[in-house]
Amino acid sequence: MHPGQPCPFSSAGKCTIYAERPVDPCRKFVCGWLAPTSPLPEWMRPDRSDLIFLPASFVWRAIPVDVAVAAGPRPKAKARAWLEAFSRDMRRPLLLQSDGEWHAYGPPQFLREMVEQISAGLDPTR
Ligand code: SF4
Structure with a gap:
């Protein structure tokens, strides 16, 4: 979410809120x-x-x-x-x-x- 900083919802290389992740930036990001x-x-x-x-x-x-x-x-x-x-x-x-x-x-x-x-x-x- 911020360059160079891990997302607070990232844990062990996975998204802990994947099903509910926000549209911006997560779902829009390619x-x-x-x-x-x-x-x-x-x-x-x-x-x-x-x-x-x-x-x-x-x-x-x-x-x-x-x-x-x-x-x-x-x-x-x-x-x-x-x-x-x-x-x-x-x-x-x-x-x-x-x-x-x-x-x-x-x-x-x-x-x-x-x-x-x-x-x-x-x-x-x-
Ligand atoms: S998908 Fe979004 S909320 Fe989930 S870990 Fe990546 S940046 Fe964070």
Whole structure:
């Protein structure tokens, strides 16, 4: 429910209120790894990579931006490296949240704008 923090209803890897889970965010949420068109390999499953991939989470200058947020203490280094390579190879800007900080990948202008937003205390994904 909050990036980097486990849901209070999550216990032993399961939802304790699954039948009654709220519409927003739970029922509306589509995990990028589970999406039918997901480019992520099997080992990037959130409980293995410690990150959640949100493809085309927002649009910057008509370009879809992928967002990845920590789903554990921090994303695994291998998962982070995979996403960085995917962003570079596919030319898709990426915002990755790790250790409570945002890391931006993409064209120089995208990086500048994200730094400005983050420095101003704004949520870069909005
Ligand atoms: S489905 Fe919703 S309520 Fe249940 S563990 Fe996940 S985030 Fe929490």
